[in-house]
Structures are given as C-alpha cells and as structure tokens.
Amino acid sequence: MMRSRCMSLAATALAVLLAGCAQLGGQPDPATSTGAADVPVFSPEAAATPMPCPADVLQQAPGTRCLSGRDSAGAFYLIALPAGWQPGQGDLVLHAHGGPSLGAPTLARTVEDLQRWAIMPRAGYAWAGSSFRQGGVAVRAAAEDTERLRQLFVQQVGAPRRTLLHGQSWGASVAAKAAETYTRDATGRRPYDAVLLTSGVLAGGSQAYQFRLDLRVVYQALCGNHPRPGEAAYPLWQGLPAGARMTQAELRSRVNDCLGLDQPAAQRTAEQRRKLDTLTQVIRIPASSVFSHLSWATWHFQDIAEHRSGGGSVFSNEGVRYTGSADDEALNAAVARYRADPAAVARFAADTDLTGRIPVPVLTVHGIDDPTAFVEMDDSFRRTMVAAGTAGHLVQTFTAHDTHSYLADPVYPALLDALQAWLSTGQAPTPQAVADRCEALAPRFGPGCRFQPGYRPPPLATRVPERTVGPK
Structure with a gap:
C-alpha cells in the first residue's frame, strides 16, 4: 500500500514537472499540440x-x-x-x-x-x-x-x-x-x-492592412491623381490594375503634386497644407510615413489582389465613418466604398492570420x-x-x-x-x-x-x- 502510494505521488510529481517543461517548450502542450509531428524534414542542402x-x-x-x-x-x-x-x-x-x-x-x-x-x-x-x-x-x-x-x-x-x-x-x-x-x-x-x-x-493580414484602404480612398478623394482623371479606373483595393506598372518616382511625383511632401512645410501651398493635414488627421499617421504607406497600399495591394486572394477584395470600408477633417460629411460622401469578398478574406486570412497556439515563451517589444x-x-x-x-x-x-x-x-x-x-x-x-x-x-x-x-x-x-x- 505504501509503495503504491509513493508511486502515485511520484507520478503526480512527474506530471507537474512535465507540465512545467511544456510551458518552456520541452514537452508537448495539450493546448497547442495535435499529438503528431508537424515539422517537415527537408532534403539536405548544398554546402554553404x-x-x-x-x-x-x-x-x-x-x-x-x-x-x-x-x-x-x-x-x-x-x-x-x-x-x-x-x-x-x-x-x-x-x-x-x-x-x-x-x-x-x-x-x-x-x-x-x-x-x-x-x-x-x-x-x-x-x-x-x-x-x-x-x-x-x-x-x-x-x-x-x-x-x-x-x-x-x-x-x-x-x-x-x-x-x-x-x-x-x-x-x-x-x-x-x-x-x-x-x-x-x-x-x-x-x-x-x-x-x-x-x-x-x-x-x-485580414485586419492589419485595412487602414491602408482608408488611406487610398481618402487620398483619392482629396487628390484625385492615383489614378488620374482620364486613366483607367479600377477599385482601389487592387492597388494597381492587374499587370499595370508604375515606378516609385511616378507615384512620388503624384503625391508631391498634391501634398508637397518633399518640400519644407513653409514652402507648401495653402491647399497642399490643408490636404496633408486632413489626410494625417483622418488616417492618424504622421506626414513622414504617408508616402511609405501609400506605396504599400499600391504595390502590396496589387500583389494581394493578383496572387493572394483569388482576385477578390480582402478589404472593406463599408459603414466606416471617417472623422477628423474640416467637413466630415463632405469627405464621407466623396470616398469610394468597397465590400470585401468573404471567400477572398478567408483565403488571405488562412495564410496571414494567427491562431496564437504557440507552445513556447514569446516576448514582444514595440x-x-x-x-x-x-x-x-x-x-x-x-x-x-x-x-x-x-x-x-x-x-x-x-x-x-x-x-x-x-x-x-x-x-x-x-x-x-x-x-x-x-x-x-x-x-x-x-x-x-x-x-x-x-x-x-x-x-x-x-x-x-x-x-x-x-x-x-x-x-x-x-x-x-x-x-x-x-x-x-
């Protein structure tokens, strides 16, 4: 009886130890493991x-x-x-x-x-x-x-x-x-x-980039040059039409025409200052990052539309009310509206969204x-x-x-x-x-x-x- 009780206590202690190891990645964690190996074995590579x-x-x-x-x-x-x-x-x-x-x-x-x-x-x-x-x-x-x-x-x-x-x-x-x-x-x-x-x-991905659609539609409502009048129209969630080419220099030229980003603030026109202030206040990003985000909302959006979503939109601004401008009613009436395709969202989310089932310590800094x-x-x-x-x-x-x-x-x-x-x-x-x-x-x-x-x-x-x- 005593030996049996000791063995039971030992088993309990071992279980506690293994549970502790699981928190540190030493053993499978029931909350995060399917019970089967999931690490693929890749073929040996050529020598470095x-x-x-x-x-x-x-x-x-x-x-x-x-x-x-x-x-x-x-x-x-x-x-x-x-x-x-x-x-x-x-x-x-x-x-x-x-x-x-x-x-x-x-x-x-x-x-x-x-x-x-x-x-x-x-x-x-x-x-x-x-x-x-x-x-x-x-x-x-x-x-x-x-x-x-x-x-x-x-x-x-x-x-x-x-x-x-x-x-x-x-x-x-x-x-x-x-x-x-x-x-x-x-x-x-x-x-x-x-x-x-x-x-x-x-x-x-299904949530992190939504604000860049907001940036595209608000920028277009203010500037009207991406695309320009007379250029082929396309839904802005595409970034660019399929197969279309544009250089960074071409986009920068358009942005500077409208917002004067490459000029000192004192040298911008009153209209450029007004539009830049509206854009940064509505989207809540600094002027220094406008061009970078607009670039990603151009070429990354094009990549997503052509190669990651099956051609459907993963972005939506239905029901979004934009605030922070001098006339929010006029701004919201002017922006283009888009509805996401649920199948495209599911496809993109399967690749980019996270489950959180990580069985080892995770430390973040931001x-x-x-x-x-x-x-x-x-x-x-x-x-x-x-x-x-x-x-x-x-x-x-x-x-x-x-x-x-x-x-x-x-x-x-x-x-x-x-x-x-x-x-x-x-x-x-x-x-x-x-x-x-x-x-x-x-x-x-x-x-x-x-x-x-x-x-x-x-x-x-x-x-x-x-x-x-x-x-x-």
Whole structure:
C-alpha cells in the first residue's frame, strides 16, 4: 500500500514537472499540440559558401565568420558565427525579416538584414536569415523558408544549444506563424525554444492592412491623381490594375503634386497644407510615413489582389465613418466604398492570420509611437493568444521610441537575456525586469533603452475603424 502510494505521488510529481517543461517548450502542450509531428524534414542542402562578413558587422563583432548560399527552394541565406561560437554551447537567433519584399529574392537583402542586426553576433549569438524564396505577402511560404534554414544550419554548422526565433515587423507574423505551425518534430523536440517579436505586424493580414484602404480612398478623394482623371479606373483595393506598372518616382511625383511632401512645410501651398493635414488627421499617421504607406497600399495591394486572394477584395470600408477633417460629411460622401469578398478574406486570412497556439515563451517589444506598424496591433495579438489559451506564454514590452525598423542597441540583448532567463528558470520576466536588464546592459551596448513598463496598448479599433466583411 505504501509503495503504491509513493508511486502515485511520484507520478503526480512527474506530471507537474512535465507540465512545467511544456510551458518552456520541452514537452508537448495539450493546448497547442495535435499529438503528431508537424515539422517537415527537408532534403539536405548544398554546402554553404564562406564569404566575407560586412565590414560594419566585423567592426561590432570582430572575428565573426559568414556563410551564404541559395537553398533548394530558391531563397538566399546568410549565416554569421561570432568568434568562439560552438555547436551545443552557443545559441542561434533565427531571423525572419520585415517587408515583405516584392520581386525576386536577392542575397543583398540578407546582407542588409545582418548589417541591421549586427547586435546579435555582437552579443554572442549566431545569426541566420533567409531572403525567402519569393517576394510578396506570403506568410506561410516565408515561415517554411525560415524552418528550412534552421534545418540547414543544424546540418551544416551543428545544432545550437537553443534556437531563438526572431521576427521583425512583417517578419514577426512570419515568425509567429512558424512557431504555431512547427511545434515539434518526430522525436518530440521543439524546433524553437522561444520567440522574440519586434515592432510586429501582429493583427493578422485580414485586419492589419485595412487602414491602408482608408488611406487610398481618402487620398483619392482629396487628390484625385492615383489614378488620374482620364486613366483607367479600377477599385482601389487592387492597388494597381492587374499587370499595370508604375515606378516609385511616378507615384512620388503624384503625391508631391498634391501634398508637397518633399518640400519644407513653409514652402507648401495653402491647399497642399490643408490636404496633408486632413489626410494625417483622418488616417492618424504622421506626414513622414504617408508616402511609405501609400506605396504599400499600391504595390502590396496589387500583389494581394493578383496572387493572394483569388482576385477578390480582402478589404472593406463599408459603414466606416471617417472623422477628423474640416467637413466630415463632405469627405464621407466623396470616398469610394468597397465590400470585401468573404471567400477572398478567408483565403488571405488562412495564410496571414494567427491562431496564437504557440507552445513556447514569446516576448514582444514595440515602440509606442511606431509610425509603420501601429502599437495597437500588440493588443490584437494578446487577444489572439488569450483566445488560444496560451496567454501564459506571452510577455509584452513597450518603449517610448517613435521608430519602427530598429529601436536601440541595448534593447535587443536585454530581451534575449530575458528569454534565456525564462527558459532557464521557468519564470516569465516582468516588463520592469526587462527594463532593468536593459539599463544594466547600457554600459556595454550603449544608451537608448526607454522601456515603459506600465504601458498597455488600447485596442486596434480605437485607431482603425471596425468594418463589416462581405454581405450583411
């Protein structure tokens, strides 16, 4: 009887231990696992080629070695190994880049990524990044390319002690998609130990880009030159008509004619100032980001319409009331209205939206005044993970930065240190602990932490009007 009771207690203790490991990615988590291996096994790749590391990377991390190649799917990749890095002892940051880029993949893209993220090898991490095999708004394909690169790294360099999956901007949705899709291999191991999402586009494609349709219709109501009178009319959710070509310079010329963006504010005409003020107040973006968002609402929308949605609209502004202009009634009467195609939305959402079923620790950071990916998207992501039952895997942090592509050097080692401690102790970090760690690292990595531990983002609907999808 006593032996039986002891065995029962031991079994209970083991179950508790395994449950704790599940929170850290060591064992399958019932809330996030189907019970079957979901990591594909890719064929061995051709050997990577040694290449000179970019000079600025070597300046930050002397002795770093670089390897590059093109994988069997057509994606270019770049690997950076800091001095002294050894398999089984060193850790890997597996990077998913932002954008997305359009057009054919290039090695130059991965070189630029490594230059931006040279802080990773400087902090002692191996770094690997893929160009992805295709341009365009294709999240699942990019997630697959990222996992392929992880396996290539293991085959050709060696298995790291830990793999930390990092997604930046649009790449944050790629990394989150990879983390929820590839949760364990045939041996039961997690491919990724933890996930870092920075400045993330995390509201899902079906919601994250709706405000860019708002930008297109309000811009057209004010400016009337994209398209111009006399040019072929098309629904603005298409970005451009199928097969149409326009250069960045041509679009910039149109925007400057209407808004005077390339001129000092004092040199803009009264009409240009009025229209620019209306646009920025209604869409709630700074003037400095108008052209970038309008570009994405041109060429990314064209990519979505031609290649991702089956030709239907994934965007809608039915029932949206635009406010903030001098005459909201006139503005709302002037803007074009579009209804989303439910089948197109479902197709696009299946590729770009997230389930939140991520079985390992996830740490995010976002500048509160990010002009490119609104900080409110982090509230959407939190709600997604709450709905998936994985909110305990998520810690979100925020900074006072008003930039998107890069915050500050000490921010990222602090976040990685927090993930490492979480994995080692099983205790999730607090935002205050991350802020404190950043300040502790500032003497080594420089200033710029600016964490705001008490900040919580409002819902995305407070910034981007909610809308209906498909027939009422």
